[in-house]
Amino acid sequence: MQAQKIQQLFVRYKILALLIAVALIWVFFHVKTESAFITPGNLSNLFRQMAITGMLACGMVFIIIAGEIDLSVGSQLGLLGGVVAILTVNLGWGTWPSIGAVLLLGLVIGAFNGFVVTKMRVPSFIVGLGGMLAFRGIVLYVTGSSTIAPAPDDLVQLGQGFVPPMLSRWIGALIFLAMIGLTVRRRVRRSKLGLHQVALWMDVGRLVLIGAVIFGFIRMLNDANGIPIPVMILLALLAVFTYVSTQTVFGRHIYAVGGNMEATRLSGVNVARVKLVVFALMGLMCAFAGIITVARTGSGSPSAGTGGELDAISACFIGGTSMRGGSGTVYGALIGALVMASLDSGMQLMDVDNSWQMIIKGVILVLAVWVDVLSGSNRNA
Amino acid sequence: MSEYLFEMRDIVKEFSGVRALNGINLAVRPGECVGLCGENGAGKSTLMKVLSGVYPYGTWSGEILFDGKPLKAHSVRDSEAAGIVIIHQELMLVPQLSVAENIFLGNEIRKFGGVMDYDAMYAKADALLARLKLKDVNVAAPVMNYGGGYQQLFEIAKALAKNARLLILDEPSSSLTSSETDTLLSIIEDLKRDGVACVYISHKLEEVARVCDTVTVIRDGKHIVTKPMSEMTTHSIITAMVGRDIENLFPKVEHEIGEVIFEARHVTCWDVTNPNRKRVDDISFEVRRGEILGIAGLVGAGRTELVSAIFGAYPGRYEAELVLEGKPLKVKTPEQAIKAGLSLVPEDRKRQGIVPLLGVGDNITLATLSHYAHAGTIDRQAELQTVDAEIKRLRVKTASPELAIMGLSGGNQQKAVLTKMLLPNPKVLILDEPTRGVDVGSKYDIYKLMFELATKGVAIIMVSSEMPEVLGVSDRVLVVGEGRLRGNFQNVGLTQEQVLAAAISHAAEGPAHAA
Numbered sequence: 026m027q028a029q030k031i032q033q034l035f036v037r038y039k040i041l042a043l044l045i046a047v048a049l050i051w052v053f054f055h056v057k058t059e060s061a062f063i064t065p066g067n068l069s070n071l072f073r074q075m076a077i078t079g080m081l082a083c084g085m086v087f088i089i090i091a092g093e094i095d096l097s098v099g100s101q102l103g104l105l106g107g108v109v110a111i112l113t114v115n116l117g118w119g120t121w122p123s124i125g126a127v128l129l130l131g132l133v134i135g136a137f138n139g140f141v142v143t144k145m146r147v148p149s150f151i152v153g154l155g156g157m158l159a160f161r162g163i164v165l166y167v168t169g170s171s172t173i174a175p176a177p178d179d180l181v182q183l184g185q186g187f188v189p190p191m192l193s194r195w196i197g198a199l200i201f202l203a204m205i206g207l208t209v210r211r212r213v214r215r216s217k218l219g220l221h222q223v224a225l226w227m228d229v230g231r232l233v234l235i236g237a238v239i240f241g242f243i244r245m246l247n248d249a250n251g252i253p254i255p256v257m258i259l260l261a262l263l264a265v266f267t268y269v270s271t272q273t274v275f276g277r278h279i280y281a282v283g284g285n286m287e288a289t290r291l292s293g294v295n296v297a298r299v300k301l302v303v304f305a306l307m308g309l310m311c312a313f314a315g316i317i318t319v320a321r322t323g324s325g326s327p328s329a330g331t332g333g334e335l336d337a338i339s340a341c342f343i344g345g346t347s348m349r350g351g352s353g354t355v356y357g358a359l360i361g362a363l364v365m366a367s368l369d370s371g372m373q374l375m376d377v378d379n380s381w382q383m384i385i386k387g388v389i390l391v392l393a394v395w396v397d398v399l400s401g402s403n404r405n406a
Numbered sequence: 407m408s409e410y411l412f413e414m415r416d417i418v419k420e421f422s423g424v425r426a427l428n429g430i431n432l433a434v435r436p437g438e439c440v441g442l443c444g445e446n447g448a449g450k451s452t453l454m455k456v457l458s459g460v461y462p463y464g465t466w467s468g469e470i471l472f473d474g475k476p477l478k479a480h481s482v483r484d485s486e487a488a489g490i491v492i493i494h495q496e497l498m499l500v501p502q503l504s505v506a507e508n509i510f511l512g513n514e515i516r517k518f519g520g521v522m523d524y525d526a527m528y529a530k531a532d533a534l535l536a537r538l539k540l541k542d543v544n545v546a547a548p549v550m551n552y553g554g555g556y557q558q559l560f561e562i563a564k565a566l567a568k569n570a571r572l573l574i575l576d577e578p579s580s581s582l583t584s585s586e587t588d589t590l591l592s593i594i595e596d597l598k599r600d601g602v603a604c605v606y607i608s609h610k611l612e613e614v615a616r617v618c619d620t621v622t623v624i625r626d627g628k629h630i631v632t633k634p635m636s637e638m639t640t641h642s643i644i645t646a647m648v649g650r651d652i653e654n655l656f657p658k659v660e661h662e663i664g665e666v667i668f669e670a671r672h673v674t675c676w677d678v679t680n681p682n683r684k685r686v687d688d689i690s691f692e693v694r695r696g697e698i699l700g701i702a703g704l705v706g707a708g709r710t711e712l713v714s715a716i717f718g719a720y721p722g723r724y725e726a727e728l729v730l731e732g733k734p735l736k737v738k739t740p741e742q743a744i745k746a747g748l749s750l751v752p753e754d755r756k757r758q759g760i761v762p763l764l765g766v767g768d769n770i771t772l773a774t775l776s777h778y779a780h781a782g783t784i785d786r787q788a789e790l791q792t793v794d795a796e797i798k799r800l801r802v803k804t805a806s807p808e809l810a811i812m813g814l815s816g817g818n819q820q821k822a823v824l825t826k827m828l829l830p831n832p833k834v835l836i837l838d839e840p841t842r843g844v845d846v847g848s849k850y851d852i853y854k855l856m857f858e859l860a861t862k863g864v865a866i867i868m869v870s871s872e873m874p875e876v877l878g879v880s881d882r883v884l885v886v887g888e889g890r891l892r893g894n895f896q897n898v899g900l901t902q903e904q905v906l907a908a909a910i911s912h913a914a915e916g917p918a919h920a921a
């Protein structure tokens with residue numbers, strides 16, 4: 026009975042199991058690397074590495090929840106990164122107009138993919154496969170297969186810079202206050218409408234925990250140089266995507282479409298539009314990831330983002346997204362990305378051979394999904 | 407009294423502390439057919455899973471005797487080897503494979519090296535089908551060429567190919583027309599004469615009364631009664647199933663019928679795969695405020711196509727002129743239909759009704775989510791308030807509105823789907839088989855709700871294959887046969903025979919015809 030209770034706890038709070046897994050991985054590498062892993066400097070690097078996969082995973086988790094897949098995101102990243110490099114380096118556009126144009130282009134490319142999937146009814150797997158080739162081909166064509174460098178300083182700053190420590194503290198404090206405000210508002214509203222109320226200690230406990238995580242995170246990274254800008258962008262995206270998935274009509278419709286498209290259509294939901302927007306958002310995320318990739322490396326490489334789709338998809342599945350659609354969370358996918366990034370970073374520190382890195386990551390992906398299947402949480406009706 | 411072929415004694419099965427089965431007894435003699443009755447959620451499916459080895463020996467307590475010897479099945483294969491075969495409600499055939507390949511699936515006749523012996527399989531399949539009085543079947547043709555009635559019989563042939571001595575039929579007639587059901591029942595009677603024992607699970611008590619020798623009723627996982635059919639009536643079975651005396655299955659309430667509110671003219675639907683074939687051929691009808699209009703007909707007559715076209719949900723090409731409250735109505739998608747004031751509760755709950763992983767509450771508000779939202783953000787508290795009220799009003803049994811709807815019984819799922827489509831406040835409510843696979847208690851609640859809505863002036867169009875339901879609930883009955891309107895009767899002194907006669911007046915008789 027006890028074991029069953031623990032299992033139920035994990036099924037309900039999948040995130041708990043994932044966080045424990047991350048902690049175990051960190052402790053393992055920390056011991057193995059003679060205390061070089063859990064240091065502000067290394068973790069700062071790790072989070073920065075994770076940011077790009079994380080951005081793709083944000084978009085991908087919606088795609089998978091909606092019951093689709095997009096294999097072209099790595100090539101989309103390469104193309105959009107290439108465009109931002111061409112605009113700033115070759116054509117001499119300003120950094121911000123270039124970023125705006127590329128974000129818009131990402132939306133358009135994503136919407137185009139969505140159009141082919143929903144209106145022309147080509148399975149998304151095929152659209153992704155075709156896009157993977159075609160978009161990569163376009164990158165090679167527009168860049169002439171050569172690296173475009175150097176990116177302007179203000180663009181590079183976006184990828185390599187840090188948020189000033191004081192500003193991070195202020196942002197953290199604002200978020201914390203907002204969480205308190207939302208919790209209080211919910212309690213007031215619930216008592217006014219006579220709805221079931223969560224126990225007070227649970228709400229307080231939750232807030233204390235959130236506060237500890239926010240300020241612990243800021244403090245740790247401020248001990249290095251501060252929060253890397255890409256990480257701050259990723260956290261903002263996490264907030265936006267979580268809000269969209271849990272609090273908005275559109276978010277609920279994504280889960281409904283992935284859970285049972287026919288029932289959702291008969292409930293009067295425009296399922297094609299939901300999917301189209303999900304694909305457009307994926308394109309937008311590819312633009313974010315592409316821009317940050319160029320900013321980090323200071324150059325637009327025609328091979329940027331190769332294999333990025335696999336990292337993003339793995340992150341979603343490790344994070345507990347159901348392969349059949351209809352369930353999954355954004356924060357789960359980001360923790361999945363954190364798992365992948367931690368493995369990368371730890372094995373690099375340990376100087377593990379690249380061949381072994383790939384083998385281990387592959388095995389971990391399959392293992393993680395197997396554990397998920399075992400726990401029964403991925404069982405659909 | 408002959409010896410029992412099969413006996414289950416004191417079966418107890420628990421799921422994490424909840425007793426789903428609590429001391430069930432069931433016994434069958436050779437050549438006997440036992441009817442197993444109970445509401446949805448009473449434990450019938452759990453019992454069948456224990457019986458057929460889905461829940462292996464040791465995960466439940468009690469004992470099973472087969473041929474007087476204890477049966478310890480660890481898997482479905484073990485129980486099939488002993489001669490117990492279950493035929494599920496949803497047919498388990500592979501549509502693309504041939505009839506013979508399906509009959510011998512997992513049980514193929516092989517030559518050396520695993521090569522299939524098609525000649526032997528075709529010959530034996532022919533022999534098996536002849537035993538079921540099916541003579542015009544090409545056993546080398548894909549199963550999907552044949553209709554539901556044939557497919558049900560293929561399942562039985564498949565069971566016989568495994569030398570079944572105990573056949574368990576779970577709601578075998580749920581997708582059959584009445585003439586197909588007739589054929590099925592007479593075949594079961596033949597099998598009984600050959601000494602095959604059956605357990606017949608059905609909500610349709612007339613069928614149980616016709617084919618079963620003994621009836622066992624279970625309720626809430628407990629054994630209630632086992633008696634020879636001759637000592638039971640449908641009324642006493644229902645009383646045992648529900649645990650209370652339901653005086654009148656149809657709680658008819660007098661309601662006023664007003665002016666014509668909705669008209670459908672010249673509805674025509676073409677087959678999705680065969681553009682030359684009309685599934686619905688120029689049907690026109692109207693419905694009045696507060697009127698319950700029943701649409702009767704055989705399965706496949708085109709009733710579902712008719713109502714989905716009206717709702718803008720028909721997948722193929724169709725034409726329809728609609729008039730709502732005297733104004734012409736343009737409806738191309740369900741979204742537009744709901745906005746205009748039409749609601750449809752679809753026939754296939756699992757495929758078209760529920761989103762299984764979403765919570766009961768999320769399912770209930772799926773069609774009206776924007777009502778609780780400001781600028782795209784859901785006001786969860788307002789949503790929850792509506793959900794709580796609706797769950798109470800319709801007596802949906804769920805531990806919490808956040809629970810995934812797939813955990814609910816069929817009747818409660820149906821109530822949730824109904825609620826979902828009522829929340830947009832439709833002027834015209836279309837119900838397609840509203841009580842299919844729903845237990846007696848929930849049926850009663852659904853009928854009560856329909857009369858309540860009619861009293862408030864909602865026009866209700868109900869498609870149903872259950873004749874007593876059509877006659878018990880409707881004010882007026884339309885009969886559809888082969889895509890055409892075959893009759894339009896005021897429901898005053900109307901009999902099942904009249905409706906059936908209209909339904910088959912031009913239709914080809916016999917078991918389902920090849921599609």
